[in-house]
Amino acid sequence: MYKDLRGFIKQVDELGVLRRISGADPKFELGGITEVAAGSAECPALLFDRIKGYESRTRVFTNATTTAQRAALALGIDPSLKPLDALKAWMKKRQTLKPQSPIEVAKAAFQDNIMRGRNVDLGKLPAPYWHRKDGGPYIGSGSIVIMRDPDGGWINASIYRVQVHGKNRVTIQFDHLGRHGAIIAKKYWDKGEGCPVAVVNGQDPALFIAGFEYLPDGQSEYDFAGSIKGAPMETMRGPITGLPLPAHAEIILEGELVPPSKSTLPEGPFGEFTGYYAADARPAPVMQVSAVYHRDDPILLGSPPMKPPRFHFGLPFRAASIWSNLEMAGVTDVVGCWQHVAQLMTVVAIRQRYAGHAKRAGLIAAAHSYMGRLVVVVDDDVDPSNLADVMWAVTTRCEPAEQIDIVRNAWSSALDPRIPDESKRAGITSHSKAIIEAVRPFGWKDKYPPTSALTAEEAQEIEQKWGGRIRGSAAKEIAKPKAKRGK
DSSP states (O other): OOSSHHHHHHHHHHTTOEEEEESOOTBTHHHHHHHHHHTSSSOOEEEEESOTTSOTTOEEEEOSSOSHHHHHHHHTSOTTSOHHHHHHHHHHHHHTOOOOOOEEOSOOGGGGEEEEGGGOOGGGSOOOBOSTTOSSOEEESSOEEEEEOTTTOOEEEEEOEEEEOSSSEEEEEOSSTTSHHHHHHHHHHTTTOOEEEEEEESOOHHHHHHHHSOOOTTOOHHHHHHHHHTSOOEEEEOTTTOOEEETTOSEEEEEEEOOTTTOEEEEOOOBOTTSSBOOOOEEEEEEEEEEEEEOSSOEEEEOOOOSTTOOSOSSOHHHHHHHHHHHHTTOOOEEEEEEETTTTEEEEEEOOOSTTHHHHHHHHHHHTOSSOOEEEEEETTSOTTOHHHHHHHHHHHOOHHHHEEEEEEEEOOTTOTTSOHHHHHTTOOEEEEEEEEESOOGGGGGGSOOOOSOOHHHHHHHHHHHHHHHHOTTSOOOOOOOOOOOO
16 A cells, blocks of 8 residues: 555556646646546546746645545555445445554654744745635645644644645634644643644645544544554654654644634635635634745645535545444445535435335434435435436435425534524524435335336446447556556
8 A cells, every 4th residue: 555645646647547737826726727627527636746936846736535536545445446336345444444553753754854943934835825715825725733632642633724824824724613623722722822733734645534534532543544554654753842743744834823812813715615615714823833844845735625526535435424324223224325515415325125214214314414405315226426316316206295304403514605694603503404215105116117227237247248348449447556566
């Protein structure tokens, strides 16, 4: 498996889905190219170099895991699997993961170049304006923020956005006070102390994925990333903070998160994963950057939120969690679960066994669908990962007057563009959810008109026998990364 971000980029290149872009402007253009590429049929990963205004050796890597193929590659799963099969493989692997505590090493690749004290100049590192109405340049759109809980001593390494405000200051935005990072920082601030912090830019994809996971208190993302890779992460003790820093990261900022009572800076606005701006500029805590470390020819991992269906990951990891929740709740015969529109629409496929089976599955899925307004339940002959297939079921099996229910006052977020500002200011961040039963009515499902389409098994047989000819003899098959040849 890949050792670091560079190793992953090499594997992506071997799959034939990496595109190199030279000369892009970091103000709007780099982000624009990323969004257009993410919306294309091929959806390639992009490696930007010779970025306008920066040294030619500075690079930015985007669309790292935006397809099911590359998300599977990052998880150490066969990248040739179909999307739903890849998600099933991840669920199976996740159930058997064993935490791998990081191991400390004396030297790290990021020590190649060091800026300390007055020599710190973040202007030498890429920080794109990702969206046209963003409030400033963001070095952190896919960055890991590292903190140590002062009580339990455990390490939190989660993803928070980081905006640059000059040579040696950035803001770190916690989208709500319940985030582990916000809770940890407040423990220091309540004592009148600054919070030691490190920002990692250009971490390997396993740590990137771990940073998005909802892990419980006391469980470190380092342990989870190591379990994905099947080997401990290597870390080096930060010279200033003492925090464990990933040894193979590309760029690291080290310093202190100043108590908001002493200093804040206006953060944002910033384009959100919903495809909207959720709020104007707001005060955010300031990180005083004491040191910057980076490898030769450093690579920034950029993962800006984009208009759906573009999303950070081509596999819906939270759909896998919902699938597990359904099974733990005793809902049998769940054959698939997926999320579309950047997690805002959840689809559950079941093999109906009893009256009310679909309703039960829909209610449980709705309870666990963060921000999502639509939950669709389909029969087992519908591929939940195929939106066209799902909409076919909605338009041919759902009788709106009988098979749509509304759940009110359900789980949402301040990022929701449909919630009025006055409600958000009052702390009201709930909305309604529609549960759509796009299934054959159970009472007469055996009498429902038969479909004319191939079954999944029949389609698979055709694909195996004739797939190459359908795609054309010159088309390249999806392949696993090539093994290294001996000399």
